[in-house]
Amino acid sequence: MKSLEELKAIRERMQGQVGMRGEEENSIRVVVGMATCGIAAGARPVLTAFSDLVQEKNLTNVTVTQTGCIGMCMYEPIVEITMPGKEKVTYVKMTAEKAAEVVESHIIGGNVLTKYTIKD
Amino acid sequence: MYRSHVLVCGGTGCTSSGSQAIINALETEIKKNGLETEVQVVKTGCFGLCALGPIMIVYPEGTFYSMVKEEDIAEIVSEHLLKGRIVSRLVYDETVADTGIKSLNDTAFYKKQMRVALRNCGVINPECIDEYIGCDGYEALGKVLTTMTPDQVIDTILDSGLRGRGGGGFPTGLKWKLAKGNDADQKYVCCNADEGDPGAFMDRSILEGDPHVVLEAMTIAGYAIGATQGYIYIRAEYPIAVDRLNVAIKQAREYGLLGKNIFGTDFSFDIELRLGAGAFVCGEETALMTSIEGHRGEPRPRPPFPAVKGLFGKPTILNNVETYANIPRIILLGADWFKSIGTEKSKGTKVFALGGKIKNTGLVEIPMGTTLREVVEEIGGGIPNGKKFKAAQTGGPSGGCIPAHLIDTPIDYDNLIAIGSMMGSGGLIVMDEDTCMVDIAKFFLEFTVDESCGKCTPCRIGTKRLLEMLDNITKGKATLEDIDKMEELCYYIKDNSLCGLGQTAPNPVLSTLKFFRDEYVAHVVDKKCPAGVCKDLLSYSIIKDKCFGCGMCAKACPAGAITKTDYVAPGKKLPAYEIDTAKCVKCGACVGTCKFKAIVKE
Ligand SMILES: Cc1cc2nc3c(=O)[nH]c(=O)nc-3n(C[C@H](O)[C@H](O)[C@H](O)COP(=O)(O)O)c2cc1C
Ligand code: SF4
Ligand code: SF4
Ligand code: SF4
Ligand code: FES
Numbered sequence: 239m240k241s242l243e244e245l246k247a248i249r250e251r252m253q254g255q256v257g258m259r260g261e262e263e264n265s266i267r268v269v270v271g272m273a274t275c276g277i278a279a280g281a282r283p284v285l286t287a288f289s290d291l292v293q294e295k296n297l298t299n300v301t302v303t304q305t306g307c308i309g310m311c312m313y314e315p316i317v318e319i320t321m322p323g324k325e326k327v328t329y330v331k332m333t334a335e336k337a338a339e340v341v342e343s344h345i346i347g348g349n350v351l352t353k354y355t356i357k358d
Numbered sequence: 359m360y361r362s363h364v365l366v367c368g369g370t371g372c373t374s375s376g377s378q379a380i381i382n383a384l385e386t387e388i389k390k391n392g393l394e395t396e397v398q399v400v401k402t403g404c405f406g407l408c409a410l411g412p413i414m415i416v417y418p419e420g421t422f423y424s425m426v427k428e429e430d431i432a433e434i435v436s437e438h439l440l441k442g443r444i445v446s447r448l449v450y451d452e453t454v455a456d457t458g459i460k461s462l463n464d465t466a467f468y469k470k471q472m473r474v475a476l477r478n479c480g481v482i483n484p485e486c487i488d489e490y491i492g493c494d495g496y497e498a499l500g501k502v503l504t505t506m507t508p509d510q511v512i513d514t515i516l517d518s519g520l521r522g523r524g525g526g527g528f529p530t531g532l533k534w535k536l537a538k539g540n541d542a543d544q545k546y547v548c549c550n551a552d553e554g555d556p557g558a559f560m561d562r563s564i565l566e567g568d569p570h571v572v573l574e575a576m577t578i579a580g581y582a583i584g585a586t587q588g589y590i591y592i593r594a595e596y597p598i599a600v601d602r603l604n605v606a607i608k609q610a611r612e613y614g615l616l617g618k619n620i621f622g623t624d625f626s627f628d629i630e631l632r633l634g635a636g637a638f639v640c641g642e643e644t645a646l647m648t649s650i651e652g653h654r655g656e657p658r659p660r661p662p663f664p665a666v667k668g669l670f671g672k673p674t675i676l677n678n679v680e681t682y683a684n685i686p687r688i689i690l691l692g693a694d695w696f697k698s699i700g701t702e703k704s705k706g707t708k709v710f711a712l713g714g715k716i717k718n719t720g721l722v723e724i725p726m727g728t729t730l731r732e733v734v735e736e737i738g739g740g741i742p743n744g745k746k747f748k749a750a751q752t753g754g755p756s757g758g759c760i761p762a763h764l765i766d767t768p769i770d771y772d773n774l775i776a777i778g779s780m781m782g783s784g785g786l787i788v789m790d791e792d793t794c795m796v797d798i799a800k801f802f803l804e805f806t807v808d809e810s811c812g813k814c815t816p817c818r819i820g821t822k823r824l825l826e827m828l829d830n831i832t833k834g835k836a837t838l839e840d841i842d843k844m845e846e847l848c849y850y851i852k853d854n855s856l857c858g859l860g861q862t863a864p865n866p867v868l869s870t871l872k873f874f875r876d877e878y879v880a881h882v883v884d885k886k887c888p889a890g891v892c893k894d895l896l897s898y899s900i901i902k903d904k905c906f907g908c909g910m911c912a913k914a915c916p917a918g919a920i921t922k923t924d925y926v927a928p929g930k931k932l933p934a935y936e937i938d939t940a941k942c943v944k945c946g947a948c949v950g951t952c953k954f955k956a957i958v959k960e
Contacts, residue, residue, distance in 0.1 A: 240614065240622045242500045245491060252492025258363055259417045259481050267418075272442040285361065289396065293359030301418035302361045304442030 254298045265299045266345060268292075270332075271316040272304035279314035280333065287334035288317070291341045300345060313356065319344060329354045360398035362439060363417045367480065368401035369566050370559070370598055371408030376428070377401075380412050383428045387435035397439050400489075403567015403602075405480035406721035407467070410450060415480070420463070424450040452739075466736050467718050472699065474707045475523075475560075475683035476723045479567030484602050487609040490570040496615055498686035499574050502581055503623045511582040512538060515685070517693035519705035524550050524641075524678030525756065525782050525858075527704075527771040533675050536665035537583040540673040545585035547576050548650070548669060548676040551592035551599070552634050552641035555754035556805060557785030560709040560721055561679035565592070565599035568683070569606035573616065573629060575682035578689065580627040583675060588629040591646050593636045603631055638755075638809035642857050643676045645811070656813050657857035678783070680709055700726035704770035714751075714787035715741050727768040730760055734788055745790035749873070753782030755802045755809075756862030758869025759795070778869040780862075794891035795874040796881055800828045802866040810859060817860030820851040824867065831878060832892040834885040841878055845871060890959055893944045897960055898937050904956035907932025911948035911957060917941050920948060 270285045281304075288302045305318075313330035317340070320326045327350050329340060336354055343349050366372075366381050384399050405413050410424035414434075421444050423434065430448055437443045452465040463469070473479075482489040490496070502511055516531030537545060549572060553561040565572065576588040592600060607629055610616040618626045632650045634640045640655035647669045649655035668674025684706055688696045700706050704726040710733070713719050717739030724733065730750055734740065741747055749759040752769075758779035760767060767773050771781050789798065803825045812818045827844045830836040848864035855861045871878060880888050887895040900911070902925055912920040912935055919941035926933050937948070937957075949957045 242504060242621060245496055245500055245621075248488055248491045249494065249497070252488050255360070256482060256489050256492040259365065270442075272440070277441070286396065289359045289361035303418050304361075 250296075254293060254296060257298050258301055265301050266297075266322070267318075267320045268300060268302045268345075269318045269320070270302070270304045271314060271318075281315035283334045284315045284317060284332045284337050287337040288341070291338060295341070295346070297341075297345065321348075328356050330356050360396060361418075362397045363400055364397060364439070365400050365402045365415045365417065365480065367403070367405055367411060367413040368484075368598070369404030369408065369411075369479075369563060370596075371404065372411035372413055373598060375411040375425075377412035377414075379428050380414065380426055380431060383431040384435065387432050388439065391435055391440050393435070393439055400483045401485070402482060403479040403484050404563035404721060406476065406563070406723075407450075407718070408721075409719045413480075419444070422450045422453050423448045466739060467720075467722075470728065470732055470737050471723050472707050472725050473723050474687055474699075475564060475680050475709055476567070476721065477687070478571065479563055482568065484567050484569055485605050487570060487606065487613060487615075490568070494690060495570055495686075496574055498689035499577055499615065500621055502578050502689060503621050503625055508538060508582045508584065511578065511689070514689060514693050515582075518688045518696040519693075519700075519703075520681065520684055520688060520696065521704065521771060522678055523680035523684075523708065523784070525753075525780070527781060530677060530681055533665060533677070534579060534582050536663075537585075537673045537675045540666055542673050544587070544670075544672050545583055546669045546672055546674040547579045547583065547585045547588040548647070548674060549576055549588065549590040549682060550641060550643070550646060550676055550678050551590055551596075552636075552646065553593065553596075553679075553783065554636075554638035554641040554809075555756075555783045555785050557713055557754055557787055558711045558783045560711060560784055562596050562599050563721055564679050564683050565596070566602055569599075569602045570610065571686060572603075572679055572682045573606055573610050575685035576629060577616065577620070577627045578685055579675060579677070579682075581625055583673070585675075586627050588627065589632050589650055589669070590629060591632045591634055591640075591650055594633040595636050600631065600633065607631075637811070638805075639811045639857070639859050642859060645857070646676065647674065656811050657859075659856060680784075701768060701770045701773075703772050708769070708781065708784060710752075710784045710786040712738055712786050712788070715745065715790040715793070716788040717742050724769070726770045729766050729768050731765045733769070733786065734765065738788065741788065741790050745792065748789045748791050748793055749795070751779075751787040751789065751798065751866075752785065753780040753862075753865070754785040755805045756780060756858070756865055757782045757785075758865050759789075759798070759873065761873040778865070778872055780865070792889055792891070794832075794887050794889040795870040795877050796828065796832055796887075797889075797891050799866045799870045800825065800832060803828055803863070806859065806863040810863075814854075814856040814860065816851050816854035817856070817863065820847060820855075821860070821863050823847060824851065824864065828867065831881045832887070833894040834881060836882050838879070838882055841871070841875075841882060886960070896944050897939055898942055898944065898946070898948065899939075899958060899960070900934065900936050901956050901958060902934040902936065903927045904954055905934035906930055906954055906956075907934055908953075909935065910951045910953070911935060914947045914951040915942075916945060916947060917943045919943070 268288050272281050292300045315332045317329045317332050343351050412426050414423040414426050512534050520530045521527040639645050640649050642657050645655040645657045664674045707723050707725050709723045749761045751759045807821045807825050810817050848868050851864050880886050919938045923936050
C-alpha cells in the first residue's frame with residue numbers, strides 16, 4: 239500500500255460488508271418472507287436478487303433480511319421495505335426481475351412501485 | 359454479497375467452551391443447505407459475555423444466541439438462516455422481550471456501556487486486515503503521517519486527557535512528550551500486554567479481537583516520539599492472542615502499514631513480539647524492559663525514567679494495551695470528542711472485568727464517572743440469590759474495596775484513590791454478605807507473597823509477615839495490638855519497597871481495615887467470623903431440643919463426628935444427636951440434610 243487512496247478503496251469495498259454488523263437506525267430494511275410457502279413460491283431467487291443488487295450498487299445503508307411466514311401465503315413471495323420514518327411497503331408475488339425494478343425505483347429513487355404492492 | 363453474517367466468538371473463553379466445533383458445524387450445515395454464497399461465518403474476538411459462551415450473533419437481525427451447542431446448529435441453519443425464523447429457545451434470555459426479540463444493544467448489560475477500546479471486539483474477524491480497514495482501520499495512521507506533525511499528534515493526545523489504563527493513570531500525552539524531548543539515535547515504543555492482575559482479561563480480549571488497533575496505535579506513537587522500533591511484551595499463556603498478533607503483524611507488513619516508508623512517507627516502523635513468562639512483577643515497567651533485553655525481569659530504581667533511559671538505555675515509552683486501543687479513535691474523532699466522555703479529570707471509558715457475586719459476569723466498557731451502583735445493579739444484573747451487596751474490590755492485588763455505603767461513587771481514577779482503592783488494570787470483583795473481608799485481604803496477600811521478586815527486603819520479608827498476621831487473625835490467634843502492629847507494617851512496606859508491587863501490596867489490607875475494622879475485631883475479640891467463612895472460627899452444633907433423632911445427618915457426615923445421645927427432647931420420640939467438635943472437619947455437609955433445621959453454624 240503506497241497511498242491513502244488504496245486504503246480508501248479497501249475501506250469502501252469492506253464497509254458494505256462489515257456495515258451490516260451493528261444497529262443502523264437510518265438504514266433501509268428489505269425483508270423477504272422465507273417460510274416454506276415463500277421458498278416454494280420462489281422467494282430464494284428474490285432474496286438473492288436483492289442481496290446482489292444492493293452489493294452491486296454499493297447501497298451501504300440497505301440491509302436485506304429474511305423472515306418467516308408473513309401470513310398471506312397466496313401472495314408469496316412477499317417483500318417488505320421499511321425506510322426510516324416512513325410506512326412499511328409490502329410487495330407481493332415478487333420475482334427477481336421485479337426486484338430489480340423495486341431497487342431502482344423505490345430504494346434508490348424513493349418512488350413506491352404501487353403496481354406491485356398489495357391491493358386492499 | 360453475503361446477505362447474512364454469522365459471528366462466532368473465537369476469544370479464549372468461547373474457544374474453551376467449544377466455539378471452533380460450532381464454526382465447523384455451521385460451515386457444514388450452511389453448505390448442506392446451499393447457503394455458502396449467502397451466509398458468511400466470521401470468527402471474531404470476545405464479546406465480553408464469556409460466561410454465556412459459546413456465543414454467536416446473526417446479522418443483520420442482531421440475534422444473539424448464547425451457550426450454543428453443536429447439536430443446535432442444524433436447527434439454527436435450517437430455521438433461522440434459511441427460513442428466517444429465529445430459534446427463540448436458544449436466544450440469550452435477556453434479549454427476549456414481550457414484543458419479540460430485542461437487539462443485544464438494548465439489554466441491560468450493554469445499554470449503559472460505551473465501546474471505544476472494545477469497539478471492534480466481537481464485530482470484525484481479527485485475522486482479516488481488510489475488515490479492520492472497513493471499520494476505519496489505519497485511517498488514523500494515514501491522517502497522522504500525511505497531515506500532522508509529531509508535535510500535533512502529541513498535543514492531540516495531551517489535550518484529550520487520556521490517562522494510562524495499565525494502572526497508574528499517568529497522562530499518556532505527557533509521557534510521549536517527555537520521550538520526544540529526549541534526543542537519541544534510537545528510541546523505542548513498547549506495549550505492556552503482560553496483564554498480571556488475576557481478575558483482569560481486557561488486554562487479552564483486545565489483542566484477540568482487534569490486534570491491528572494496537573499495531574496502528576504503536577506506529578502512531580513511534581511517529582510522535584521519533585522511534586522506528588516497537589515491542590509488544592505479551593505473556594506466553596495467551597496463545598490465541600499471540601497467534602492473532604503474529605497474523606496481524608504479517609498482514610500489516612504485506613500491506614506496507616509496517617515497515618519502510620509507510621504511506622510513501624519517509625517514516626519507517628516495525629514491531630516485534632516478546633513473550634513473557636508470566637511473573638506479575640514483569641508487568642512493572644522497568645522489569646518489563648529488563649526482561650525484553652533478555653535479563654531476569656526484576657525492577658530497578660527510578661529515576662532514570664524510561665522516557666530518558668529505557669529499553670537498551672534509550673528513551674522509551676511503555677503503554678498498556680487498552681491505552682493504545684483508544685489512540686486511533688482520538689486521532690480520528692478529535693480530542694474534543696474524547697474529552698466529552700467521562701469526568702473532569704478522567705476522560706473516556708474504562709474496561710472492567712466484572713466478576714464475583716454478580717449475575718452478568720464479563721467484560722464491560724463504561725464511561726468514566728459511571729457509578730458503582732449502575733455497574734452492579736444495571737449492567738451486572740444485581741447479586742444472585744437475593745443476597746445483599748457488601749463491597750466491590752477494584753485494582754486487584756494493588757487495590758482496595760468499595761463498601762456498600764459508597765456504592766454511588768462515580769468511578770474514576772481520583773475517586774477510587776480518594777477512598778483508598780485504585781483503578782488498577784480493571785478487575786472488579788463484587789462481594790456479597792457471605793464474603794469475609796479478612797479472608798479477601800488474605801487472598802490478595804497470598805498472591806503478592808508468591809509474586810514478590812525478592813529483590814528488596816521490605817517487600818520480600820514484609821509481605822510474608824503481613825500474611826502470617828492475617829492468617830493468625832483468621833484463626834482467632836491474634837490480639838487487638840496485633841491489628842495495630844499489622845497496620846504499622848503496612849505503612850512500612852508501602853514506604854520502603856522498591857517497586858509498585860511492594861508499594862501497593864498492603865492496600866487490600868489497609869482498605870479492608872478502614873471500612874471493615876469491626877470484622878477484624880470480631881475475629882480477634884469474639885473469635886468469630888461474621889460471614890462464616892474462616893473455618894477455624896466456625897463450629898457446628900445440633901440444637902438438641904429441635905432434633906427428631908432421624909439420623910440423616912450422621913449418615914452424611916464424612917468424619918463420623920455425629921452420634922446418638924441419651925437425651926430425648928420433649929415431644930420427640932427418638933434420642934437426639936450431637937456433634938463431636940473434636941472430630942468435626944467443618945465440611946458443612948450435615949446442615950443441608952437436616953429437614954428440621956436443628957443444625958447451626960456459628
Ligand atoms: C507489579 C506491577 C505490575 C504491573 N503489571 C502491569 C500489567 O500487567 N499491565 C500493564 O499494562 N501495566 C502494568 N503495570 C503498570 C506498568 O508499570 C506501567 O505503569 C504501565 O504499563 C504504563 O502504561 P499506561 O500508562 O498506558 O498505563 C504494573 C505495575 C506494577 C508495579
Ligand atoms: S517491591 Fe517486591 S517485587 Fe518490587 S522489587 Fe522489591 S521485592 Fe521485587
Ligand atoms: S460439618 Fe461435616 S464433619 Fe462436621 S459434623 Fe457436619 S458433616 Fe460432620
Ligand atoms: S438430621 Fe436433624 S433431626 Fe435428624 S438427627 Fe440430625 S440433627 Fe437430628
Ligand atoms: S471469549 Fe467469547 S465472549 Fe468472551
